[in-house]
Amino acid sequence: MKLDRPDRPERLDALAAQYALGTLSPRARRRLARIGEREPAVVAALRAWEFRLAGLADAIPPQAPPERVWTAISARLGLAGAPKPTGRHRTRSWWSSLALWRGLAFAGVAAALVLGLRVLAPVTEAPGPAIVAVLAAADAKPVLLATVERGGRILSVKAVAPIAIPAGRSLELWALPDGKAPRSLGLVDAAGAVRIALPAPAADVLQGVPALAISLEPAGGSPTGAPTGPVLYTGRIERI
Amino acid sequence: MDDTAAARRSEALADLLARTALADERAFAELYRLTSSHLFAVAVRILRDKAAAEDALQEAFVSVWHHAGSYVAAKSRPQTWLTSIVRNRCLDHLRRRVPDTMTLTRDDDEGEIDLPATGPTPVELLLSGADAAMVRGCVDALDGGQKQAIALAFFQGLSHSELSVQLREPLGTVKSWIRRGLERLKSCLDHAGMAGL
Numbered sequence: 001m002k003l004d005r006p007d008r009p010e011r012l013d014a015l016a017a018q019y020a021l022g023t024l025s026p027r028a029r030r031r032l033a034r035i036g037e038r039e040p041a042v043v044a045a046l047r048a049w050e051f052r053l054a055g056l057a058d059a060i061p062p063q064a065p066p067e068r069v070w071t072a073i074s075a076r077l078g079l080a081g082a083p084k085p086t087g088r089h090r091t092r093s094w095w096s097s098l099a100l101w102r103g104l105a106f107a108g109v110a111a112a113l114v115l116g117l118r119v120l121a122p123v124t125e126a127p128g129p130a131i132v133a134v135l136a137a138a139d140a141k142p143v144l145l146a147t148v149e150r151g152g153r154i155l156s157v158k159a160v161a162p163i164a165i166p167a168g169r170s171l172e173l174w175a176l177p178d179g180k181a182p183r184s185l186g187l188v189d190a191a192g193a194v195r196i197a198l199p200a201p202a203a204d205v206l207q208g209v210p211a212l213a214i215s216l217e218p219a220g221g222s223p224t225g226a227p228t229g230p231v232l233y234t235g236r237i238e239r240i
Numbered sequence: 241m242d243d244t245a246a247a248r249r250s251e252a253l254a255d256l257l258a259r260t261a262l263a264d265e266r267a268f269a270e271l272y273r274l275t276s277s278h279l280f281a282v283a284v285r286i287l288r289d290k291a292a293a294e295d296a297l298q299e300a301f302v303s304v305w306h307h308a309g310s311y312v313a314a315k316s317r318p319q320t321w322l323t324s325i326v327r328n329r330c331l332d333h334l335r336r337r338v339p340d341t342m343t344l345t346r347d348d349d350e351g352e353i354d355l356p357a358t359g360p361t362p363v364e365l366l367l368s369g370a371d372a373a374m375v376r377g378c379v380d381a382l383d384g385g386q387k388q389a390i391a392l393a394f395f396q397g398l399s400h401s402e403l404s405v406q407l408r409e410p411l412g413t414v415k416s417w418i419r420r421g422l423e424r425l426k427s428c429l430d431h432a433g434m435a436g437l
Contacts, residue, residue, distance in 0.1 A: 017422040022286075022327070023393050023400055026335040050324040051316045052429045053394065056379075057323050059368035060395070061359060062277035063284055069294050070272060073301045079265045138258035138309060230264040 012045050020049035131202050133212045135235035143233050144188065146173070146212055148202035155185065155202065158193040163232075165190045165216070171232070172221045176211045187221050188214065211236050249274075253318035254311075261309035268305060275319070276301070279326045286330040286397035296333060300326045334397050362391035378428035386421030389414055 018024045019032055036042040073079075130150030134142045143161045148154065157173060165171060171190060174182040186196045198205045215222070216229040253274065259267035279300065283293035303325055311321050360368065366387060370379040379387065388407060392398045398406060403414045 013426075014419065014422070017426065018418070020324075021390065021393050021418065021422065022331045022334075022397050023403075023418055024335075025399070029331070029335050047315075050328075051320050052426065054320040054323040054327065055317070055373040055375075056366060056369035056394065057282050057327070058278075058319065058372040059360070059365055060278065060281045060285060063281040064277045065280040065294060065297055069276070069280075069297050070269075072298050073272070073305075076298070076302055077305050079268070138261040139313070230259055230266060231262045232259075234262065 012042065013049075016042070016045035016049045019046055020053050131206060131237060131239055133235035133237045135212060135214055135233035137233055144214065144235075146235065148198075148206075151201055151203070153198045153201055155196040155198055156193055157188045157196065159189065159191055163190040168219050169229070170217050170219050170221055171214050172217045172227070174213045174215065174227060175206060175209045176213055176234075177209045182213065182227055183209075184222065184225065185212075206237060209237060250317050250319065253322075254313045257304075257308050257311045257318055257321075258313075260305065261311070268308075271304070272301060275322055278319070279322060282323060282326050283330050285395050286327065287333065288396070292333065293330075296326060296329045300329050303329075331397060335399075362395040363387055365395050366391040375429055375432045378425055378432060381428060382421050382424060383417070385409070385413070385417045386424070389417040390421045390425070393418065 015024065015028070015032055019029060024032065032042065032046070036046055130152070131146075131148040133146040135144040135146065136142050141161065143159065143163060144157055145160050146155060146157045148156070163171070171188045173185040173188050173196070175185055176182050185198075186194075188194045188196075212235050213227075213231050214233040215227040215231050217227070218229075222228045253271065256267045256271040256274070260271060276297065280293060280297050283296045283300075284290060287293045287296060300322075304322065311318065366379055367376065370376045382390070385407070389403050392403055392406060400411060400415055400418070403409075403418075404411045407414060409417075
């Protein structure tokens, strides 16, 4: 695969086109995929061609797959309704999934930007929030801001973007302790700010808690003490 | 599907993908409900074997569950992203089978092929797909041979050798049709703003 020649971008593009179409020989296909694992330029070329061509498949007449395919997917991922070991195991997989944590990484960066924090400033006598979490959905746009003053016991949660809640539902805030089940911190408002009184200084209450999440619950909150509705927003807790 | 209906559907799918990324099982199930028939049809056409297509669909959705977080709405439509995942799985499967000559026997045993007896041909699919994507002009600009070769490769996953047999043309001709056809498509599609469609 002569990708080191001077006309490399054109050659790469031609190979990527054939990869996406499907006409590369088996060996060339495997090799290009392997190179793609370590070279962003190759991945970019492959993705660009895939996206150019994939849209052309839209007119294929649909064909319903047998039920057993969904059953198999469900069982393999341990989704609700599929056989799984214990309830506790299920809660853990709910919030410790890789996708969730990847989303949190973005929210952490968003925290610094939204508050204009100078993250490198000395911590000792800094006034202002000591614990901050910016809650966002997968698009990483900040939606809610949770802050606690240094040594404080009041968790302030404020909406910084519009949130639409269906009638008869509430937003519930959860602490996500590492390795344990989510713990409710109370309900939050879709508009305005809410001040949640914590049972102890925030540093203690949030000890061992890397992140917060908001789920959509029935009015008044989850009836079970565990999240029952979809997770709408998550945010990593930054300690400043 | 007209423009606004398509845009609404894209938005709905993007939302479901975002919630799937947050491990929302109901959103994932709904995503499956809305897209699995299209994706299964894509797989059946390429693999020409229902059982293999079922496996490919399962693998694809397991992948979607784990990687929904890497879908970026600004870069492509959700349908396109999903279709790419399925196509890649199918092509990897096809190309993992030993030499190209072995897959030529697919055509000999009509009984094994699970394609519907009637229905659009690959070129017809290419034309209507291009219509749906509003790039019909780009496909129309291809030569007959280029259209045929690209359509068969894209929808049925035929390799160069298989194309050569199917179209009764020398290998070199078929390769050239593919290469030139893709080059022409690229400039036209990019001009139409389709990169990252």
